[in-house]
Amino acid sequence: MNYYNEIKNELINNEINRKIKNYSINRSDLNAYYNVGKMLSEAGKHYGEGIIKEYSKRLTSDLGKGYTETNLKYFRQFYLFLKSHTLCDELSWSHYRTLLTISDENEINYYILICKQQNLLVRKLQEKIKSNEYKRLPEETKRKLINIQESNVVDFVKNPIRIKNNKSYDIISEKMLQRLILEDIPAFLKELGAGFTFIENEYKIKLGDRYNHIDLLLYNIKFKCYVVIELKVTELNSNHTGQIQKYMNYVDKNIKTIEENKTVGIIICKQDNEYVIKYCSDDRIIARKYELV
Secondary structure, three states, rough: OOOOHHHHHHHHHHHHHHHHHHHHHHHHHHHHHHHHHHHHHHHHHHOOOOOHHHHHHHHHHHOOOOOHHHHHHHHHHHHHHHHHOOOOOOOOOOHHHHHOOOOOOHHHHHHHHHHHHOOOOHHHHHHHOOOOOOOHHHHOOOOOOOOOOOOOOOOOOOOOEEEEEOOOOOOHHHHHHHHHHHHHHHHHHHOOOOEEEEEEEEEEEOOOOOEEEEEEEEEEEEOEEEEEEEEEEEOOHHHHHHHHHHHHHHHHHHOOOOOOOOOOEEEEEEEEHHHHHHHOOOOOEEEEEEOOO
């Protein structure tokens, strides 16, 4: 079999399809690069790894730019990846090429999932990868993704939560931390996962004869529950869990309807203390560190 001629014809046909059928460019690209990757894999078995370099030189001479040695290796990697995965039409070749730079297959699967769910452009995908979004997920969430288990409202809350600090403020109080969050609420909500909406900051409630203020009150549309956020610029301690539990119970008793699920509490703190949460009697409460970026 003349692998080079077959590869060249596949790429030429793809160029023709891209010009004639603009609507199917993406599918044509993916099919062509898969087929080329398959032939490159087979050619490598016959002629050795050096064949890719040789083919790259010849293709560049015959067809022009775009067929570097690196690109041909991506085609082969794409083929090998799809041997154990289903092709996702929602993703472009640029998406796949970005994903193929990741070595962890479970991490790739996560980003494919959120690309489909959120209709991510390549630039947004690259931003998520750069921010180590997958690596900041709890280990239990990663296990659920691998085993295709149902998730809950806090599964995709990152740790640490990255909070933008474009003006390089010195964080010395909860008020200042809250201010940074309010400056870019959409980015903050995305750090928590899907379905979160902002209700109010400094939400006033009355406990006995005293007024208290919830730092941030959110609602999760997907899981139909209120979410109380408390901000701490110190290490987590048991007073923090007691405070947020009190606020959560208030929301459940006075705001939540019978159709809604119980309120969830998230403590965002400068430093976590695993034993405080481990021995907290309320499993609706989680803690996450914050990281200023």
